[in-house]
Amino acid sequence: MDRWLAMRVFVKVAETESFAKTARAVHMSAPAVTRIVAALEELVGAxxxxxxxxxxxxxxxxxxxxxxxxRILGDIAEAEAAAAGHYSEPSGTLAITAPILFGQMYVLPIVTEYLDSFPGMHARTLFIDRQVNIVEEGLDLAVRIGHLPDSGLTAIRVGAMRHVICAAPGYLEKRGTPRTPADLKDHRIVASNSSWASPEWRFTGGQRISIDPVLMCNTNQAVIDAARSGWGLTRVLHYQIGPALQAGELQVVLEAFEEPPLPVHLVYPEGRQAPAKVRAFVDLAVQRLRGDPLFG
Structure with a gap:
């Protein structure tokens, strides 16, 4: 039995949690993958x-x-890459995913700066408001906002992000400013029905308020636009309304009741054995994102 191949197959099965997906990924039949794993289990005795x-x-x-x-496969890949001259110099295509607005506002400028620094590189972005399996989707790296589940992925924290409730100053002058979460029942709520949305807004101390949105939108940008127009209150991540806050178009309310900020991480599979293209992008992204006061 080819021990190196068996390890690769086993790792892929563990990552995808599927023999069929592994078979497609390694260009083998599902029965062949099953036989390799069975032989490996017999060999190791467990x-x-x-x-x-x-x-x-x-x-x-x-x-x-x-x-x-x-670890073993990483060491082998590192040795081969070093021998081929690819370990120290980024090459190929970098594929990265992030939430839509975060990707457009923060990731895309880093990607273009990265491509300027490495003219031989290409990049592909997937900006989408749902978490994708970066291994199954063939992606190199992801931006994750929120608490991470246990996984075999490497995660580097680059900051934290507040969940805030906001409205236009004109709306607050007309309808009044809520002083406690319970006051939200007297206000018009605009909410998103994206994959990030929840019908329950949580606050410090474990307090939870069920909301009844008068207006539901399928994108965060539409929700923000409705709030900017003075139509109602909404709840978004702080970075999404940074420009509107600076311009005085929106105002944050109920700050004293906010939950602790959500962590923001860069996540990728290979750890210290990541290819040069990933390590170079991570180094740049960590520098840019940690240097932004919004992520402090």
């Missing part, structure tokens, strides 16, 4: 994966073995 009708999960022994395989 059950590495638990198979159900819906997914595949690592056992406790499998999780430890997965970490070792990643």
């Amino acid at each position: 059950r590495l994966l638990v198979r159900t009708t819906r997914s595949v999960k690592t056992t406790e022994a499998g999780a430890r073995y997965l970490a070792d395989c990643r």
